[in-house]
Amino acid sequence: MKHTRERAVRKRSRGLVALVATTALIGSALAVGAATGPAFAVTTGNGALVYAPPNGSSFNDEGGDATGTAYAKIVALKYSGASNGTLISTFDDARLIKDVSPSTNPTTDTQACLANPALACHQEWPFFRSTDNGATWQKISSINPGLQFPGTPGQEDSTQLDRTAQPFLYELPQAVGTLAAGTLLFTGQVRPADRDNPASVTKLVVYKSTNQGTSWSYLSTVDTGGPAIYDPSPTSTTTTVWEPTLAVDANGGLVTYFSDERQKANGVLQAVSYRRSTDGGLTWGTLANVSAPTDSTHRPGMITVDKLPDGTYIATYEVVNATGYAFSNASPVFFKKSVDGLNWGTTSSLGTPVELADGRGIGSSPTVKWVPAGGPKGMVVVASKWGLDAAGNLDGGQNFFVNYNLGAGPWERLPFAVTFNGPSSITGFAQGIDYSPDGRTLYQATNVENYRPNPSNPSETYLYNDIRVGTVPLNATTYEAEKAALVNTTLVTHGDASNGSKVGNINFSNSTVTFTVKAPTAGSYTVNVRYANGTGATSSHAVSVNGGTATSLSYPPTADWGRYLWAQLTTTLNAGNNTIRFGYSGTYAELDQIQVYQSSTTPAPEFQIKNRNSGKLLEIASAAVTDGAPAGQWGPTANPTQIWQVLPAASGTHQLVNKNSLKLLEIPGAATADGIDAAQWGPTGNATQRWTLTPDSSGFWTIKNANSDKLLEIDSCLTTDGAVAQQWGPTGAACQQWQLVKEGIQ
Template structure:
């Protein structure tokens, strides 16, 4: 899309990634996952990579960003390696004069990370020294000569003067440790971002991968080469039946021919009912002068047929009209007790019902395979969504995936680092099936509710400032035992604050809240509590300093 850094959206970076799928026979159910995973949500995630100050370039002018396009995959078709997390990103730091795709791995639920490989397209294409828009995909079935569990990396590469664009794919047969070139998917003109109705660009951007219902490998991407038909940009695909060695013709998913709407940054995932859902941003929406790139979606019976292709599809929005915009990603995620699972969508920022940029600290979730209403699910990691607090492309083209046991949602994103002025890459996690309790619905004394767009439900509880202030949650435990409690809070002071927490009026525990970027930027604190079977109360009272509460989550690892 266009990344909008202040009032009008973005410059463009392009992007993205793939997603899951396959045929119904190979759809993975929660009980098929191997290996336990535990949510490790605290603070603002764990650090994967931090570019040193003064090292980043910016290929499009303006401020250097350090990193964008944080992409991740959690292995699920790789035997004893299931549960391993792999991360790559657009690294805007040269290594020996060229850009590369770095490959990072975690084998301890995202707590620590190590760089295990480097993919350097300039080896195959010496004149193409710049990389962009990576995506990761693990094959769920055998494709050509590639066995199930092959890890694929797609991206767009170009020369340093950005005079051409090429979509390429690499594979790894050892879970990311070594990589080999597979093929060029497509080529296009100069990698120049121009969303105006008079644009003459012919770029191919932002590849992502999926397996269609017939077992073919599909590369979805953004295509600017159809302007003669009034199409500023289409989201399209090419299909391979030989494991990515050769590719069929271009087929459109959405190609509005009004010389204005500009869909891009497509990702696709398969649903339990066999249908596929695609999400993408639409640049020049709500208008060319108010370009905030809202997210739309379309569905397909097989991942190949998206009729009518001139249609934009449906805008994703909550019942109150709020939406999301810029650089989305979609995945289907299994959930315990619900065969529908949930469709999860991430994006750079949130939108008001009128389409204005407003926050951006929540996934959007649909629990009925695309039908019915959408709801919010808090991010594990937050960032400067509107790039007004010192960020540059923060959160742009981020990614997420579920754990191998289906209990945890991991999020990888680019988070502004005000010390270096660049984006770090961070990964955090939240439990998928935790019980969620909203602070504004608790029994409150000597506090007040505060409207906050990014708070779950639009409200948080503040002014927990006095000895008489309390927030009492009434919760239900299926069985007696120790539960992990995640607390979503904000603390706009410069020092750590605390609350006293008592369970069923027992002895008080202390929960600590490190400072967040400001009042309104949420973080996570964590505490273990012992609950009785049935109804319990958890009461928060003032400790030291000041903090506000959005919600608590309870789960048993």
């Protein structure tokens, strides 16, 4: 799906808004201010403001809403020496800039440029920098492609390629050709102002920066296509190239992936394709496809690719015209895997949809990123514009979808830092995500709706889109409100709530939600609180810790009761179990979850470990805390004895630490025979307390003892509560396969 900013596509965007409005999915706008407080706190306030379009800067000359921005991208530098940790952001800027004199003293004059095509006007890609973890931003540079493709001076015609679209930002993780590691690369689409002219063109161009985005130089043109006309119908004849992104393949080549409409003679309405460079992006090789269905219907597009820790690659993309979805333009997100970033299996295949275990999915303009935190193999994170229910209807969209098994098996939710009304026009389109060099923070860059009065007629409002960046603490331990101790409240099912539920009706003098939080050490902790407040005014709860004096926690209003924001408090916790109680204090808000963390520490990730054969959870029987207590399986009890900390250990192995007892899973006596029952014990340093976790292609793991080389299984593949866990040589049985589950475990 395309969201570009010229006349023809604006008309389509309004059509999408009208269609979604008929399904009652559009909520009211949310006005928020820039984040305040310490740099790590930009989860609150719906993130930090990077850029707000000036009034009139993205005027829509067809009477619809203005747009302002889209395609927010972000890079957290990791290969740039002393600059590591610096954040660089760019986006698609709808402003038209009139040159007072060529290339000097540009002024924003969008309305004048639209009214008079003969004016010398252009668009630019701006770049912003943050050196305080995203709290504040400064513009540092811009790219004006009209300087490389100038056409006829002073006249906008088909040879002047000075309209910009679909930016992508990438930091080279290694040297490629003459480009050093840490070089910033930028790619995007350029086209002329008269984009509807059949003789018009689109070009995919690449720029480089060797000074962390302070200045840019043109590198090359990857490919050229026909006019930038969006027509997804099976009878379309368009030949556009769209949406370039970058990655380095397993053989050290630079690859530009993009959407290609030039293969219609083969029944391919649109393909996601690539060209490869072996000389650092100076020249580009032959065209190849990732996915190119030959049914003249399915239309994959908006591809992004990232490398996984096992050396393989994952690509995500939307599929317009996907069959089997209740909403005709659901644009569900699919993915494919590759051994090297070049070979993607059968190219006519669409791949696999990104879905939760219950069939809920996401749609439109996805971005994929692997991050090293979250699990024994890190996690794959996908951001998209909207959510889809199991039938394929548009349904919210306020969560990343994450996978802890390199893309195999069911996905889970991870709440956005910054939320938006996804079905609204261009809002939330083609987000950017990256992680900090220390792996503790996930950054989300996106465009967020901002309704403002029309300066010429204050009774009218236009939809602009601000660029905002928020952070998700990847080192936090999450506790769900529905798992807390509840008094006089109501559970509310909601697809955008973490784990699918939240707690509402905290409306009475005795209404309380009490979380039991286990802290590894005593000290000061940050608590992020995900809430909904549709009252239209600020609400609050009384919050007490370990029975102490309650303090007030404020909740600024959310757009409606289906929209979430974050509040934050800092508190002192004891080592071990603590209680954090939220109580009614005269106003109304709903609670979804809390995240508890210390900014300078990274605790081991926590999971339930579910047996594939029985569907039951690995636990220490009777929640025992003594050495030698046996391990077995049981149905879910909500006891922390069914939660395991997966702690990295020597030689790529892990220790499995029971959250209730803080003792390690082991094979007693370092025995190597088949049939030895597993148990817990305090740390001994013996290899029998270490395990190798190996994912498979179906979303399950084998858990092999590092001492015996035998697999953890349930004795005799029993399915009953209380059946013991033991070790045995590999049999291929389902009782030797396990699933790691994080969402909603506590």
